[in-house]
Amino acid sequence: MTQRPDAANELAITFLYYKDLARAEAFYRDVMGFPLVIDQRGLAKIxxxxxxxxxxxxxxxxGMHxxxxxRPVQFCVRVPDVDAWYSYIQTQGVENLSEMFxxxxxxxxxxxFDDPEGYQLEIQTATRPGA
Structure with missing residues (x-):
């Protein structure tokens, strides 16, 4: 085939690698509130x-890596109320929590702030339309 398939992509996944998968899963499930949608039987949690x-x-x-x-990776989540997230994260005992900027x-x-194994997360909101 010489042409890119034109069917819509189904989903996007960014993979991060952990020594303690159970601890990472607990953080993203319990602190960040991300639901588990695919369990790859101990290899990965999506x-x-x-x-x-x-x-x-x-x-x-x-894993493959x-x-x-x-960790030259930052995982960013855009939210509608960054102040509410900041108040919440301040109570979660995370490492390297910055001031709001x-x-x-x-x-x-x-x-x-950092997740349990040092990946940096950024929580942000736009301050102007189109940003």
């Missing part, structure tokens, strides 16, 4: 972030 967007938590002992100390250049208010 959690829905929002319609069409998913995060895949992979046991590094069985291995856990690495350096504004980036006028890209039109967001946001904060960041």
């Amino acid at each position: 959690m829905r972030v929002c319609p069409g967007a998913h995060i895949g938590l992979v046991d590094e002992a069985h 291995k856990w690495a100390e350096t 504004v980036n006028d250049a890209i039109g967001i208010r946001a904060f960041v």
Whole structure:
């Protein structure tokens, strides 16, 4: 076939690799509120972030990549009420929680923190239409 298939994509998954898959799953389920939608029997847990967007938590002992100390990845979730999320996350004992910040250049208010194995999460909201 010389042409890209034109059928719509079904979903998108970003995979992150963990030493302790159960701990990662508990964090994303219990703290972030992401439901488990696909259980790949100990290899990976695929959690829905929002319609069409998913995060895949992979046991590094069985995945295509291995856990690495350096994490050049940030997982970002855009929400309608960043202040409510900030108040909530402050009570969850997360590591490296930032102050709320504004980036006028890209039109967001946001904060960041780390998940249990050091991946940075950003929770943000737009400060202007189209941002």
